[in-house]
Amino acid sequence: MKELAAYIEQNRVFLDSRLVELVRIPSVSSQTAHDADSLRAADWLVNLLTKAGFDAQAYPTDHHPIVVASSPKIDGAPTLLIYGHYDVQPVEDDGSWKFPPFDAFIQDDVLYGRGASDDKGPLMAHIFAAEYWMKYAANRPQLNVKFMLEGDEEGNSDVAARFVREHADLLACDYLALSDSPQFAPGQPAITVGFRGIAYYQIRLFGPANDLHSGMYGGAITNPCNALAKLLGSLVDAHGRITVPEFYDDIVRPSEAEQIQVNNLPFDAEQFYNAVGVTEGSGEEGETILSRIWTRPSFDIHGLSGGYQGEGSKTVLPATASAKFSFRLVTGQNPASIVKNLRSFLASQIPPGIRMELESLSSSPAVSVDTSLPCMKAAARAVEFGFGCSPLFIREGGSVPIISVFSELLTPNIVMLGLSQKTDNAHGPNEHFSMTDFYRGLKAAACLWRELSVSEPFVPTK
Amino acid sequence: MKELAAYIEQNRVFLDSRLVELVRIPSVSSQTAHDADSLRAADWLVNLLTKAGFDAQAYPTDHHPIVVASSPKIDGAPTLLIYGHYDVQPVEDDGSWKFPPFDAFIQDDVLYGRGASDDKGPLMAHIFAAEYWMKYAANRPQLNVKFMLEGDEEGNSDVAARFVREHADLLACDYLALSDSPQFAPGQPAITVGFRGIAYYQIRLFGPANDLHSGMYGGAITNPCNALAKLLGSLVDAHGRITVPEFYDDIVRPSEAEQIQVNNLPFDAEQFYNAVGVTEGSGEEGETILSRIWTRPSFDIHGLSGGYQGEGSKTVLPATASAKFSFRLVTGQNPASIVKNLRSFLASQIPPGIRMELESLSSSPAVSVDTSLPCMKAAARAVEFGFGCSPLFIREGGSVPIISVFSELLTPNIVMLGLSQKTDNAHGPNEHFSMTDFYRGLKAAACLWRELSVSEPFVPTK
Numbered sequence: 071m072k073e074l075a076a077y078i079e080q081n082r083v084f085l086d087s088r089l090v091e092l093v094r095i096p097s098v099s100s101q102t103a104h105d106a107d108s109l110r111a112a113d114w115l116v117n118l119l120t121k122a123g124f125d126a127q128a129y130p131t132d133h134h135p136i137v138v139a140s141s142p143k144i145d146g147a148p149t150l151l152i153y154g155h156y157d158v159q160p161v162e163d164d165g166s167w168k169f170p171p172f173d174a175f176i177q178d179d180v181l182y183g184r185g186a187s188d189d190k191g192p193l194m195a196h197i198f199a200a201e202y203w204m205k206y207a208a209n210r211p212q213l214n215v216k217f218m219l220e221g222d223e224e225g226n227s228d229v230a231a232r233f234v235r236e237h238a239d240l241l242a243c244d245y246l247a248l249s250d251s252p253q254f255a256p257g258q259p260a261i262t263v264g265f266r267g268i269a270y271y272q273i274r275l276f277g278p279a280n281d282l283h284s285g286m287y288g289g290a291i292t293n294p295c296n297a298l299a300k301l302l303g304s305l306v307d308a309h310g311r312i313t314v315p316e317f318y319d320d321i322v323r324p325s326e327a328e329q330i331q332v333n334n335l336p337f338d339a340e341q342f343y344n345a346v347g348v349t350e351g352s353g354e355e356g357e358t359i360l361s362r363i364w365t366r367p368s369f370d371i372h373g374l375s376g377g378y379q380g381e382g383s384k385t386v387l388p389a390t391a392s393a394k395f396s397f398r399l400v401t402g403q404n405p406a407s408i409v410k411n412l413r414s415f416l417a418s419q420i421p422p423g424i425r426m427e428l429e430s431l432s433s434s435p436a437v438s439v440d441t442s443l444p445c446m447k448a449a450a451r452a453v454e455f456g457f458g459c460s461p462l463f464i465r466e467g468g469s470v471p472i473i474s475v476f477s478e479l480l481t482p483n484i485v486m487l488g489l490s491q492k493t494d495n496a497h498g499p500n501e502h503f504s505m506t507d508f509y510r511g512l513k514a515a516a517c518l519w520r521e522l523s524v525s526e527p528f529v530p531t532k
Numbered sequence: 533m534k535e536l537a538a539y540i541e542q543n544r545v546f547l548d549s550r551l552v553e554l555v556r557i558p559s560v561s562s563q564t565a566h567d568a569d570s571l572r573a574a575d576w577l578v579n580l581l582t583k584a585g586f587d588a589q590a591y592p593t594d595h596h597p598i599v600v601a602s603s604p605k606i607d608g609a610p611t612l613l614i615y616g617h618y619d620v621q622p623v624e625d626d627g628s629w630k631f632p633p634f635d636a637f638i639q640d641d642v643l644y645g646r647g648a649s650d651d652k653g654p655l656m657a658h659i660f661a662a663e664y665w666m667k668y669a670a671n672r673p674q675l676n677v678k679f680m681l682e683g684d685e686e687g688n689s690d691v692a693a694r695f696v697r698e699h700a701d702l703l704a705c706d707y708l709a710l711s712d713s714p715q716f717a718p719g720q721p722a723i724t725v726g727f728r729g730i731a732y733y734q735i736r737l738f739g740p741a742n743d744l745h746s747g748m749y750g751g752a753i754t755n756p757c758n759a760l761a762k763l764l765g766s767l768v769d770a771h772g773r774i775t776v777p778e779f780y781d782d783i784v785r786p787s788e789a790e791q792i793q794v795n796n797l798p799f800d801a802e803q804f805y806n807a808v809g810v811t812e813g814s815g816e817e818g819e820t821i822l823s824r825i826w827t828r829p830s831f832d833i834h835g836l837s838g839g840y841q842g843e844g845s846k847t848v849l850p851a852t853a854s855a856k857f858s859f860r861l862v863t864g865q866n867p868a869s870i871v872k873n874l875r876s877f878l879a880s881q882i883p884p885g886i887r888m889e890l891e892s893l894s895s896s897p898a899v900s901v902d903t904s905l906p907c908m909k910a911a912a913r914a915v916e917f918g919f920g921c922s923p924l925f926i927r928e929g930g931s932v933p934i935i936s937v938f939s940e941l942l943t944p945n946i947v948m949l950g951l952s953q954k955t956d957n958a959h960g961p962n963e964h965f966s967m968t969d970f971y972r973g974l975k976a977a978a979c980l981w982r983e984l985s986v987s988e989p990f991v992p993t994k
Contacts, residue, residue: 100844160842162743166851188745225844252748266747270845279809281624281960283650285728285930286714288860289830290804290821292814295855296768296833303765306758342752343885347741350884352754359752368751371758372848374855377835380622382562382687383732383856383893385930386834386959393757394845398750422812423805431845468747468847497848498743 071455074516077206078509086176088118089194089508092156093174093183099134099157100225108134108221111156115219118197123204124217129237133229134221138240141204141215149214150522151243151480152200153472154193154250155223155230158185159497166499179505186503187494192249193219195489195508199515211523216243220472223250227432227471234475244527245445246476247485247518249511251466252492254335259457259510261449262486264324264364264438264465265473267399269408270372273298273416274392274427281377282387292423294391295376301419302393305369310354312369312397315411322402324365324465332360335462345493363467368398394431398467405433434471443528445483448521453487456514461488483527487514533917536978539668540971548638550580551656551970554618555636555645561596561619562687570596570683573618577681580659585666586679591699595691596683600702603666603677610989611676612981613705613942614662615934616655616712617685617692620647621959628961643965649956653965654711654973655681657951661977673985678705682934685712689894689933696937706989707907708938709947709980711973713928714954716797721919721972723911724948726786726826726900726927727935729861731870732834735760735878736854736889743839744849754885756853757838763878764855767831772816774831774859777873784864786827786927794822797924807955825929830860856893860929867895896933905990907945910983915949918976926950945989949976 078085097111098104112128112135119126119139126139134157161171161184169175174183181191197217203210218241222229234241251262275294282291307313324332339359343349353362362368376391378384399405409430420426439446441463453461466488476484489511495501540547559573560566574590574597581588581601588601596619623633623646631637636645643653659679665672680703684691696703713724737756744753769775786794801821805811815824824830838853840846861867871892882888901908903925915923928950938946951973957963 100846101842159848160840160844160846166742224846268747268847270847272845277810280628280957280962282808282957283930283954283959284830284832284834284858285730285860285928286954286958287808287825288832288858288929289815289824289828290813291808291810293832295836296764296831298836299761299764299833299855300768301765302758302761303763306762346744346749346753348739348753348885351752352883352885353752362751363749366751368746369758370746370750370755370847370849371761371839371853372746372846372850373839373841374757374760374836374853375841377833378622378856379835379837380563382622383734383858384562384622384686384834384959385730385732385832385858386621387832388834389960391833391836393761394840396746396750396845396847398747421814423810423814466747467750468745492745492748495742495744496748497745497846498851500742 071517073207074202074513077202078512085198089181089191090174090176092194093181093185093190094172096172097157097221098160099222101160108157112137112221115156119217122201129233131229131233133226136221136230136233137217137219139217144212144214147212147214148244148522148527149216149242150245150247151216151218151241152196153218153246153248154196155189155220157221157224159224162499168500176505181503181505182500184501186501187490188496188501189223189250191503191508192489192511195249195511196515198512199519202516203519211519213519213523215519216241223472227434230472231475234479238479241480243481245483245485245522246481247487249487249489250470251486251488252490253488254462254464256491258462259453259459260462260464260488261446261453262466262488263441263463265436265470266467267403267405267434267436268396268469268471269399269405269433270396270431272392272394272429272431274390276390276425277423278387278389281389284385284387287387291387292421293387294424295388297421297424298376298391298393301416302371302395304419310352312367314408314415317408317411320402320404321400335360364465365400367400367403369395371395398469399436401436401438403436405435432471434469435474437474437477439484440482443483444525445485445522445527448525449485449487449518451521452514452518455517456510482530485518533979535669536664536975539664540974547660551643551653552636552638554656555643555647555652556634558634559619559683560622561684563622570619574599574683577618581679584663591695593691593695595688598683598692598695599679599681601679606674606676609674609676610706610984611678611704612707612709612984613678613680613703614658615680615708615710616658617651617682619683619686621686624961630962638967641967643967644962646963648963648965649952650958650963651685651712653970654951657711657970657973658977660974661981664978665981673981675981675985677981678703685934689896692934693937696941700941703942705943707945707947707984708943709949711949711951712932713948713950714952715950716924716926718953720924721915721921722924722926722950723908723915724928724950725903725925727898727932728929729865729867729896729898730858730931730933731861731867731895732858732893734854734856734891734893736852738852738887739885740849740851743851746847746849749849753849754883755849756886757850759883759886760838760853760855763881764833764857766881772814774829776870776877779870779873782864782866783862797822826927827862829862829865831857833857860931861898863898863900865898867897894933896931897936899936899939901946902944905945906987907947907984907989910987911947911949911980913983914976914980917979918972944992947980
């Protein structure tokens with residue numbers, strides 16, 4: 071595959087420029103003001119994949135379209151489905167971005183912009199690898215390749231899940247690959263074999279009909295902000311354990327073998343803390359940092375909102391308060407029973423004079439992949455080719471809800487090839503992505519075609 | 533004083549129009565964008581008082597100017613200082629105002645607009661009463677009258693306090709009157725003899741240097757929003773008692789006589805709750821509603837802010853979280869020792885990986901007035917004249933920090949004549965003020981001149 075390196079060398083400006091073009095489309099899936107941008111991103115991808123020789127189409131959904139593309143059929147060859155998402159998280163408008171988040175640019179080998187790392191950069195590595203095999207290489211591997219690129223990963227994962235359920239034939243595959251997980255660290259590429267699940271909620275508390283004067287009513291009329299702080303504060307105990315009844319009951323601990331491997335990973339706590347600007351952390355008592363983020367559940371408040379947030383002081387007793395929060399879930403935990411227990415736990419604590427609305431915004435169970443599958447060895451060879459070193463097999467604390475659907479409906483042979491870095495600030499301000507990693511990823515993605523074309527897909531007995 | 537009624541009848545349109553004019557000036561003291569409006573309001577008042585025959589001047593301060601006006605000196609006559617504030621609270625921009633808050637208008641005998649009730653309406657009743665005596669009435673009472681109208685009451689009360697300390701001679705008086713407290717209820721005017729104090733804080737918690745992906749870090753990096761909810765949630769216990777150490781130690785309970793009088797007040801709990809749109813409330817266990825808001829301390833969160841507050845979901849672990857909150861204080865409590873105990877109490881609970889900034893935005897002790905003072909009887913007669921019924925002697929849960937300074941530096945003869953209603957939605961959206969109350973107040977304010985001119989001011993022995 072020497073030709074690939076030469077190809078990249080010769081086409082780098084053109085490859086770079088199209089990557090930047092996609093990152094500049096502000097396809098924020100959760101904000102209706104950006105709906106047209108999501109359409110634009112989908113069309114852009116259809117156009118790119120069509121030019122690369124795929125039969126590509128943007129399928130309408132309840133929300134943003136899903137792009138599906140298929141290479142011309144090679145009879146008898148196995149099929150690889152590559153998944154990615156073209157939507158991005160909202161951006162902060164509080165001055166914390168050092169550059170316009172949707173004016174992507176490359177400087178000193180780093181791509182800057184919302185979505186650079188999550189997930190436009192990584193998915194484009196796969197698309198450019200496909201373009202290479204389909205348009206330029208003489209010796210295309212005997213592999214059928216499909217793409218499924220969705221526009222709601224950061225928001226409503228139900229859209230893609232429903233699509234997979236309704237289009238299982240269209241998406242039928244022997245292998246599934248995606249790059250929506252990070253490397254373990256710079257220079258330490260990883261195959262991810264587990265994600266946490268998530269149960270994401272919005273809570274709204276309603277008190278008096280209008281904002282009140284806190285002097286005239288404070289002490290007698292229940293304050294929704296007070297109630298919210300108390301409620302949310304009660305969800306984790308002094309030992310860092312979540313207090314929702316039965317929350318831990320069904321958790322399946324990782325195997326002892328996995329735990330030993332995890333404990334041997336080159337992990338530096340000080341570095342972990344330093345990277346995010348703290349000197350210490352906190353979490354569930356008696357658990358290591360990697361356990362806390364990979365195989366133990368967590369509770370995070372994502373947004374707090376209530377009352378007067380402007381300059382100076384205002385002595386108001388607010389009419390409402392709200393918060394967004396989630397639990398990250400681990401193997402064995404069932405989102406449906408968690409929301410049931412959460413709702414009754416919160417309801418039992420609501421003080422007099424407060425009405426609660428609890429909305430479940432999204433949820434998905436945790437997912438894990440068997441490391442002994444043949445496709446894992448194929449993927450490891452692809453990583454060695456692209457990155458020049460073996461991958462680590464790791465879990466990740468984040469959630470890619472669609473993966474549990476893939477695993478259930480399409481194939482257990484799921485290759486999660488990490489290209490981004492945890493320090494890319496995905497979901498935060500100043501998101502970025504290493505172009506060195508991008509081109510290593512492109513090479514690994516291309517090599518994966520070759521390795522999977524000669525691998526034997528594992529088919530579970532029903 | 534029959535002439536006064538005729539005067540009001542004949543001049544009502546002109547009186548109304550000037551009141552509306554003042555309420556239309558958006559003199560929001562806590563927002564720098566409105567600084568010019570505060571200047572404009574002060575100039576407007578100087579102009580009005582000058583035309584009424586006062587020697588009026590806007591004194592510059594560290595923040596917004598203070599208007600001081602003095603009537604031509606009558607030797608041997610006692611002096612009444614009338615206090616008010618021309619600044620107003622910020623307005624909500626969340627669509628909860630049914631009309632533009634600074635486009636005041638009168639409809640069906642009600643004045644609508646920010647500041648209508650707090651405090652522009654009530655202070656204008658006093659100014660129009662002064663205008664009546666000084667410009668139109670033939671038989672002006674033998675009373676020297678001064679005004680002190682400040683522009684920072686809703687924000688930084690230090691400005692007026694410092695001004696009083698530095699200009700005690702200019703403001704020297706035998707009586708002090710103000711109308712910045714409500715009536716007990718419609719048709720039940722009141723003389724207020726106690727206010728709670730306040731200690732108002734802003735807390736900011738800082739965690740990681742940037743917003744993080746909650747999947748990658750959730751469970752191991754301390755979340756400032758989680759920490760804030762837990763901290764604020766810990767400030768009140770299950771019995772509605774504030775948990776700051778020594779918080780209740782120095783409280784002086786009201787006399788048994790006052791408590792009996794309070795228990796006999798025509799107070800309807802259901803009505804109290806209904807008026808603000810709730811069916812029940814909460815607060816310190818074992819206390820009546822009136823005790824909870826008049827003579828017991830309270831804790832209210834005024835604003836909660838952190839993380840993602842937009843549409844949909846965002847799985848962010850925020851870098852910071854903040855809140856505004858206050859304690860209302862009662863007789864005996866010392867703001868200085870409370871902030872000390874609060875700071876160490878909060879600091880002892882800060883989890884690893886979080887840095888706290890606690891800022892004291894303002895504070896003042898509670899204040900109470902002796903109901904047996906001669907000026908209280910004079911004030912009662914003025915209320916009878918204006919409202920046609922005797923006033924109730926009540927306390928209020930709000931705080932007028934400057935009053936403790938007046939009491940300390942100027943005079944103990946403080947008449948707090950309530951004109952507004954608790955249901956006027958002062959500090960909230962759709963603030964309004966009854967024009968019937970306005971003109972009753974104008975009459976009471978005018979009668980107060982006559983009553984005080986023949987009263988004997990109480991002078992405490994040093």
